[in-house]
Amino acid sequence: MRLLSHLFALVALLVLAAQPLAAQSVLRDAETEAFLDEIAAPLVEAAGLEPGNVEMVLINDPSLNAFVAGGQAIYLHSGLIDAADSANEVQGVIAHELGHITGGHINRIGEGYAKAGNISLLSMLAGIGAALAGSTDAAMGLMMAGQSAALSSVLSFTRTQEASADAAGAEYLSRAGISGRGSLSFFGKLLNMEMRRGFSQDEEAGFWRTHPLSGDRISTLRGTYEKDPAWNKPSDPALEARFQRVKAKLMGYVAKPEHTLRDYPESDTSTPALVARAYAYHKQAKMERALGTADLLIERAPADPYFLELKGQVLLESGRPDEALTYLREATTLSRAEPLIASLFGHALIATEDETNYEEAERVLRASVGRDRYNPFAWYQLGVVYAARGDMPRARLASAEQQVMKREYALAMRSAQAAEAGLPVGSPDWLRAQDIGMQARALLEQQCEMSKDRSCRRRR
Structure with missing residues (x-):
């Protein structure tokens, strides 16, 4: 039963890893995203990747975790930012996750499962043979031994990947001239958390772990980091000051007042x-x-766009959009039309309910989604201003854009079809409506297959 409980726990873990964002929300903030991109840039370059191609995504989750899930995106939990004491600690985590990306670990994880599956299948066949020979006890023993061996194979595979990512992360920190002190400090936090929760660090407990023992990781990395020329290099005070701002903003936003x-x-x-x-x-x-x-x-700091954005946001959400315009317009200008700030400005223009502001709102919001298409809020606001101006085909198109991002594939498909019917044939928006319709249909088909819901196709 102990073995079966571990098997079920592992299966649950793998399901969560396969769809990590299914029940989690992404936190988006212009200042935070700019900061994460900046501290990651030298590490991304050290890893031989293009900084603009690696995306940093903040997840609203209080647990202390980070992960990659395919592609070149690193997901950081809000709990990790809250637990970190410095930007250097976060850089240590980012370096480790880059090790997973460059090692192709997500793409190769199937190798570990395939090997474990072969072991499990062979044990099942041997057990069936023993059962047919009349030895049910032997059959059960063979099957359980095989399942144990299969689990051991998977855990060994993931531990090897984690150790490889540790080594790669240390190399990237060194190439970037960044001290590994933060990395060790953060691993120390993990170790303390595990010990407080009663997770043993002995070898027997280590058998059941997907990661190497934290104590062993610290010992191995310390030997590497202390030899590195950057070991005693101090952190950038300005960068650390910005980290404290970002951390405080995050707590103010997600924590209870x-x-x-x-x-x-x-x-x-x-x-x-x-x-x-x-x-x-x-x-x-x-x-x-x-x-x-x-x-x-x-x-x-009168010219800080994030402080101006903050005051504009408070005014807007307090029902005073006319007063918010001054601050959000200036924040948009000072931030060089940063898409998230611009989308808030566009929202404020619409919220005034002054039709003379709609033309500017459309212009601002179109520029925002042009630079950042993955912003459902901006698409929704753009749909509102299109509808207010009587342009229903483009309002439908904007709805389709935000619906497909919210996984509302059936609605997105219908919105795209309605937009396509009303847009000039061959125009860029008409082509985009076709693309979204086909994308939504394909994703809906995939969703139906995964859910095995027989009524899914009929509802579609």
Whole structure:
């Protein structure tokens, strides 16, 4: 039964790894994304990849984790940012995940499962043979031994991949001239967390682990890092200061306000503390306090687009879009029309319900989705302004864009068909409607096959 429980746990783990975003939400913030891209860039280059091709994605999940799931995207949990004490620690995690990407570990994981499947199949055949010969006890023993060997094979395969990613990550940190101190510090956090939760570090417990023993990883990496010329290199103070801002903003956004105000009390007048409290007050609907805190930030840095964005967001979500326009327009200009900030500005233009603002809203939102197509909020706002201006075919097209990103494939297919019927034949938007319709149909077919739902096709 112990073996079966481990097998079921492993299967559950593999299912979650296969579809990691199914029940999780992506957190998007212009400042955070810019920061993550900046600290990852030297590591991406050291790994021999193009920085613009590696995407950093923040997941709203309090657990301390990071992963890759195919392609060149690294997923970081919000809990990891919260647990990290420095940008250098996050860089250590990113370097490790880059090791998984360059090692092709997601693509090769099928090799480990295939080997385990062969072991399991052979044990089943041997067990059937023993059963036919009249020895049921021997048959059961052969089958269980085979399942144990298969599980051991899979776990050994994943541990090998993790050790390989550790080594590659250390190499990339070295090439980038970044100290491995943060990497060791973060592994220390993992070790402490495991020990607090009662996870044994002995070899018997290690058999059941998908990762090498944390103590062994620290010992191995320490020997590598301490020999590296960058070991004693200090972190960039400006980068670390920005990390503290990003960390505070994240807590202010995702944590309960009382927890934020506990960790960032009013006696703390640092910039990160003001950022965190502004969001906490906003979530408590204490708008004047939120606005006053945003004003303090703007006084410190009048040309900081993220502080202007913050005040504009509070005003907009407080039902004062006309006042928000000044701050969001300036934030859009100073950030060189950063897509997420621009989409918020476009939303504010629409929220004024002033038809003279719709032309500018359309222009701003089209530019936003032109630079970042994967923003359902911007597509929704663009659909609203198209509908308000009577352009229903393009409103339908915008709906299709955001519906396919939300996995609403049947709705996306219908919206795309309606858009195609009303758009000029052969125009770029008409072609895009065709593309989305075919994409939604293919994804819906795939969804039906995976769900084995016989009524799926009829509903479609």
